[in-house]
Amino acid sequence: MPYLEDGTWKPPKYSLGWGLCLWIEEWCVHGPGDVQGEPVHLLTPDENGWRDVEFARFIVDAYEIDRTGKRVVNQAFLSRPKGRAKSELAGFIGCGEALGPVRFDYWDDDGNPVGKPVKVAYLRIMATEENQAGNVYDVIRHNFEHGPLSEVPGIDAGLTRIILPDGGEITPSTATAASKDGGKETWVCYDETHLWTTPELKRTYNTVRRNLVKRKAAEPWSLETSTMYAPGERSVAETTHEYFRQVSEGLIKDQGVLMDHREGPWVNINDDKELKEALTYVYGSFAKVMDLDRIVQEIRNPATDEEDARRYFLNQVVAGSDQWMDLSAWKARRDDDDPIMPRDQIAIGFDGSIRDDSTALVGCRLRDGKLFLIGIWEKPEGAEQADGWEVDVLEVDAVMADACKTYRVEWVYADPMFWQDIVGRWAAEFGEKKVFEFWTNKETRMAQALERFHTATVTGQLLHDGNGTIGRHVMNARKRIARSGVLIRKETPRSKKKIDACVAAVLAYEARGDAIADGRLKKRRARVHGF
Structure with a gap:
């Protein structure tokens, strides 16, 4: 699935989105606002040569199909800044889901897919406001009352619902979850899900999402629109972002998720x-x-x-007020120019669990303090997982042995909690002067290591290769103030947001410092040509 944060785009091989973009240009107009009633330009430029390429790409991605004509995307998320007309785009897509060519019909002579309307389409437009339709429904209603779609026979548009010619319906809804159970939705839009923070809204979201599995032939799907969430509020938007991160890192199987997120670079906002x-x-x-x-x-x-x-x-x-690491500082330390290579001198940090938390091996190159992930073992998400899941100890052991063969490992700090026998064997196998225990529950020592790591990140003494798992675990860490200094913890004791790779990274950086202090860093000799 494409992720547009880096500005790249690879169009899908087959998509009904191209045809839908042209349908929207023909049948839809802009909703309430400065350009109300004016035509929409997605693929076809206006008189000034402007067209909304970005949103056209999203539609093409959202309507990707496979060679059999089946929809690929079950859940789409559009994340953009305030004022970017996300809700209006959702309204255009809603108009298409009501009457447009949005499901596969046949292949034309050139091998391109041709769409047809959904039979008895049932659309639910979800908003947080009580007794208010929401911006998405306003756009749809405006089109059915004033745009070209108002000329379609059999349309009955009103403030609280729109009846479609074949008996389908478009309904705006708010938060009472129980009233949504039993629905037969073919498309659902959840608007501004960064505001969906209350238990009632989350129940509503889950109830309606479950309804989408009921109509197989209609291939139901959902669209979320949102501006960036506030970390720690556990909004629906934050949960969706976390789900996508796990998919992108291969921690859970992709169930047809499209994440289209665009954020500005970290800059001095006073400049x-x-x-x-x-x-x-x-x-x-x-x-x-x-x-x-x-x-x-x-x-x-x-x-x-x-x-x-x-x-x-x-x-x-x-970052929230209790977040340990600032995201901008962490992102600034990414280095893509000098990759970790075999035979590099490294230090290793290890933080292990057996069942609920993660187990991580993180490396840190001695000469420049660059972090990289050696191995991560995280409990898989989903109902299919066994309650008795445990970390594969033999696999961890094998990855550690392979790292010691691949790199010149000078120092290892390993938290021995639950792993004392393994850590002891590592010391015997790889060298007692290389593998050392580091009890992370010893608060004074751990607080000092955390302070050195944090300072090195902020001041640029530390680098990393951009690994998403390490970054995610670092950003999951929350501050805990102790007598000995600042420690880190999970968001809540039972939180699924793990920090073990962060702990392993801290130990790896600490091990690097002690290896250098012990004189183990070997300076690379410059080659002298002509001799």
Whole structure:
């Protein structure tokens, strides 16, 4: 699945999205706002040559099909900054799901897929506001009351529902989960899911999501739209982001997830030039029609909190008050130019569990402090997992042995909790002067190691290769204040957001420091040509 954070795009081989984009241009108009009633431009440029390429790409991705014509995407997530017209796009897609060519019909003579409408389409538009339809439904209703779709016979559009010609229906809904059970939705839109934080809204989300498995022939799917969430609120948007991270890292099987997230680069928001460039990037195709100067003024307003400005206008994840590591500092330490190579001198950190938490081996190159993942064992998600899941100890042992063969391992710090026999055997096999126990529950020593790691990250003494698992575990870590200093913990004791790779990274960096202090760093000799 494409992930657009890096600005790249590889179109799917087969998609009904191309035809839907043209259908939207023919049948839909912009909803309430400055351009109300004006035509939509996705593939076809307007008189100034502008078209919303970014949203056209999303539609093409969302309507990918396989060679049999079956939908590939079951759940799509569109993450963009405030004001990017996410809800309007969802409204256009909703119009298409009601009457457009959105399900496979046949292959034309050129081998391209041709679509047909959903039979008896039932659309549910979910919003958080009580007694209010929400922005997505407003766009759909405007099109069925005032746009070209208002001329379609058999349409009955109103404030609380739209009846379709074949008996289908478009219904706006709010939060009471029980009233949604038993539905037969063919498409659901959850709008602004970063606001879906209450237990009732989460129950509603789960209830409606379960309804989507009932109509096999209609191939139901859902779309979430959101601006960046506030970490720690456990909103639906945060949960969806976490789910996608696990899919992208191969921790759980992809169930047809499309994550389209775009965020601005981390810049000094007090620098006008940097801020404008970041806003231009994050608003993408829409930047030309946005008043970026006004957004800069809003960000500069003393009443605007910097964290809110970054979340709403740059679409960035901003650390909560108890988050241990700042995301911008961690991202700034990524280095792609000098990869870890066999025979490099390294130190290793090990943090192990047996059942519930993760087990991780992290390496740190001696000469520059660059971190990389050697191995990670995480309890799989999903109902299919066995309650008795345990880390494969033999596999961990084999990966450790392979690392010692591949690299010149100078120092290992291993937390021996639950693993004392294995750690003892590593010391005997790989050298008692190389493998050492490091009890992470010894608060004073651990607080000092954490402080050195944090300082090295902020000041640029530490590097990493961009590994997503290490980064995720580092960003999951929360501060715990103790007498000995700042320690780290999980969000909650039973949280599924693990930090074990973060602990292993801290031990690896600490091991690197002690290896260098012990004189084990070998300077690379420069080659002298001509001798």
